[in-house]
Amino acid sequence: MLTERQLLILQVIIDEFIETAHPVGSRAISKKGTIPYSAATIRNEMADLEEMGFLEKTHSSSGRIPSELGYRYYVDHLIAPNPLHKDVKIIKSIIEEGFYEFEQIVQMSAEILSELTNYTSIILGPELMETKLKQLQIVTLSPQTAVAILITDTGHVEHRSFKVPTVINPSDMEKMVNILNDRLTGVPIVRLNEIFHHEVAQLMKMYIRDYDRSYEYLQEIFVYDHPVKLYISGKSNILMQPEFNDVGKIRTFFTMMENENEVVNLLRNSQHGIKVTIGNENEVEAIKDLSLITASYQLNNDQMGTIALIGPTRMEYRKVISLLDGLSMEMTNALYKWYQLDE
Amino acid sequence: MLTERQLLILQVIIDEFIETAHPVGSRAISKKGTIPYSAATIRNEMADLEEMGFLEKTHSSSGRIPSELGYRYYVDHLIAPNPLHKDVKIIKSIIEEGFYEFEQIVQMSAEILSELTNYTSIILGPELMETKLKQLQIVTLSPQTAVAILITDTGHVEHRSFKVPTVINPSDMEKMVNILNDRLTGVPIVRLNEIFHHEVAQLMKMYIRDYDRSYEYLQEIFVYDHPVKLYISGKSNILMQPEFNDVGKIRTFFTMMENENEVVNLLRNSQHGIKVTIGNENEVEAIKDLSLITASYQLNNDQMGTIALIGPTRMEYRKVISLLDGLSMEMTNALYKWYQLDE
DNA sequence: TGTTAGCACTCGAGTGACTTGAGTGCTAAT
DNA sequence: ATTAGCACTCAAGTCACTCGAGTGCTAACA
Structure with missing residues (x-):
């Protein structure tokens, strides 16, 4: 098990790396003051954390970066139970402001989402299985x-x-x-x-x-050939991320995103609630070094559709999770209202 | 005026550069055998062509690459009056194969076009001004x-x-x-x-x-708020081009392409027939180092829409022009048939 | 007079030696 | 248990050097 201090250090490193994208060194952490120990002490702990698989080095004398396992731990244990992100209110007010059709709401949500996060947002339209x-x-x-x-x-x-x-x-x-x-x-x-x-x-x-x-x-x-509809926004947004500084990487990503089937499959097996898939946990080759976060929105407990964000594994998980959580709620509400009309 | 030999050399250089994307040297041309002169002679001609502005060097001792003026001349004078590209037949047969709605035809055309060329295709839907x-x-x-x-x-x-x-x-x-x-x-x-x-x-x-x-x-x-509809295909296609090896360039291009208004404006002022806009001839900043080729398709002489391809200035003009020429004819036909229905 | 051979010159691209600095691991002292 | 100190490592940058493709120019040639 991790000691209190190790947890703290892991958290600080991940937070720092998520913000700066640079490997984090022991001296930097010590200086920062969040942890009242010397660089040497922190170094020892970092060595332990690395041994346990939570951290990695880019080369033998570099600072540490989180491993995928590290992110996993971070997401599972170190993120405070999501307080609703403040921007959810903005979305809510936009949705309620006009009388929008469901498709418009989805389209707007996708746009807002990618704009707020600088990642690529994907929304899978409601499954129309049940519509008559x-x-x-x-x-x-x-x-x-x-x-x-x-x-x-x-x-x-x-x-x-x-x-x-x-x-x-x-x-x-x-x-x-x-x-x-x-x-x-x-x-x-x-x-x-x-x-x-x-x-x-x-x-x-x-x-x-x-x-x-x-x-x-x-x-x-x-013949009904539109099983689901995809709304994608901010494809080029993700190019701003420093991990997309390699043309080859951009190519594979964009090629994947142009293949609608593949994108749909990416999201299809999503479950109730929020699901975070980090790097190699993803089945699809093209995003094995990215993270995917999905949330479902629903009607009357039947799952209806999926909201997702794709970004680098160095993702602002805390923010993104609370945003998606809130947005999926709002969409569930909006959808509910739509169906209400029908009774 | 250009001598016969200069024309030939210009043509060979541009053809070669379009194919390989590498600066073309005098010795390479001479060796190739298309022109029965020594490297030295060709060098002299190249120097003249450079002085006239048709060629450029990437550095003082490099081979030559075509300047934008060079491409201009190439497009205006060196391309044989377009023989219909063979692939147009393929498109034609696809269009006629099924009973497609106009939107489907447009969508398919865009896809085929980008696939055949490896550039990005854009089709501006028919102007609906006249529809009742x-x-x-x-x-x-x-x-x-x-x-x-x-x-x-x-x-x-x-x-x-x-x-x-x-x-x-x-x-x-x-x-x-x-x-x-x-x-x-x-x-x-x-x-x-x-x-x-x-x-x-x-x-x-x-x-x-x-x-x-x-x-x-x-x-x-x-309230009618869909003045025109855009069909874009092969956005990631263009990443295969060697000139897109720079992340900054990719960023500007993709950001531009996500802005629907800007794309529409790009195509809007297109004229009857085929129009080639090379590099800085383009007004839009983001494509000042790319080439844009537009063709119009029409109904009863009223212009209706535009087909376009965006690619590097080093574009396969010959192929692209004959393709667009053929495709715009096919689309005009298809559209004509649609309207016929109405009488 | 047009063409060509020859040669000095240029410059990008690649290579290897060297420096710098951030960061580590380990040991010994506190 | 913690920390200071020190030797060590490595990426990244800089510099000098080489190589080769290509040029421009001049003089010789047909």
Whole structure:
């Protein structure tokens, strides 16, 4: 176990390193006055801390920097139970100020978050698994084309253009929309395609002339291919961090960030509450020397989405954790209000 | 005026430098065999070309690199009248393969473009100035909220949520939608707000109870705040270019690219046809050492949007110009088809 | 008169020796 | 248990040196 003094020294070193990004030497700590011991004493303790794996040296005669284990310990034990970060209030007031759609709130939150931290923020939109079709509309643009509009009970709107089968005339179309609305309203949008195939097909055959020939045009309306939406902000923000002084590193990071799937996977396995993943704890190669912090926001205990920050392992964990904690609460609230509308 | 031989040498140097990014020496040119003169002769010509401003040295005893003036001359006189790039066919077939919405086509084009060139591609969506409202729909989500959906004659769909004024009941709402559709269909969407204020207001007062109190909630439906849409692809692509080996440069570039307004301004003053802007010819500070190539795509001679590529001044102008030329034609075609639908 | 060979010169880039200073580890004294 | 002292280490900077690609110029050549 660590002694009181070792804890203190570890904390001071990490705090200092997080602030300056320079290795911390024993003399500097001693001079600072937080710890009333001489440099030599501190040196001994540092040697012990290094042996235990909490600290590292960049070379044999350099000052110490925290190891990943050190950060881990710091995050798990040395951060005071998060007092809400003052900036959360700012976010809260911004969210409540206007009548924003959920997407706007998310977008703004991502921007604020990256601005406040100088890291890259990522927000995974709410999982739409549970949202249901509220209404389907089809607007004809020309004899050959039309746009189908799906409105969900959460106010989410999707649209796709499609070719109108030549065999369908306007009155058929009207009948069709009626049937579809009748049968599909209330169906979870992820199941639309399935229900359309199995339950609606027969009905269509009865009422719509030549339905078989129309079928292939219509089916794509219900293919739901936007499982989640990503909001990323401050990608270039992170370039201000001194650890991004290497072009190769920047390349791998940005290449990873352009791959939406990879980013989604990064966040997907996040759990309830806040989760900190430091350096090599990350599974994804490209961020094995970065830290990822995720927080979930939710509705009625169903997990809905994830907020995350990516930054160097030398991250301001204290600030970031309390910010994310607060923001996820605010977003949960905002989302809750949205759903309330529906009752 | 430049002699035949000087032209040839200039061309060889620029071609070589574009390929390798290393200063080109006289001996290397001579050895290559394209020009049947000795290194010394070529040296003399190079000195002349430098005096005229087409070439530069990185230091007093280095090989030559093209100056911006050199690139200018190269682009204006040394590039053969663009034969259509073979890859344009690929793009064409992709576009025609499925029934894509215009936005999808644009998105794909941007991606293909950046992939084929390793530069950053930017496409400015079609100016929607001329598009007209086809239909307005309002879907009530709850007693207090609704979502308004605007469908344009081009199949573009916009939506915004708004608070339903408490004094409006469902039948009022229905009446309102009817009035709005009656009066606003066919109105250019940029003028919706204006017409709504001036011509529809009176009508509303007559038919809708307590219209004055509803007014403030409704007006925001018609505020049109998406003048143009940007599609960017391959931002990290450009990091592969050797000129981006400097973190400071990367920073300025990415910071610029995150500012949507600045990017839009970059492309806005583009003209009919292809325009090449080299290095300092650019007005925007952040790309004064990069080149920008823009091409416009259009509908019925009204300019609609812009396709652009940003890369180092050492750009593969020949390839890029023929690619953009071809792609802008394809997009013009695609857009034309879209509008055809409407007649 | 245009072309070429030859040669001195320049400068970036790489290399090795040296210095400096921050920081360590260890030992002996307090 | 703590601290002062001292020898040691290493990154980073500086300087002198070398190497080689490339130039500019001059004189010889066709």
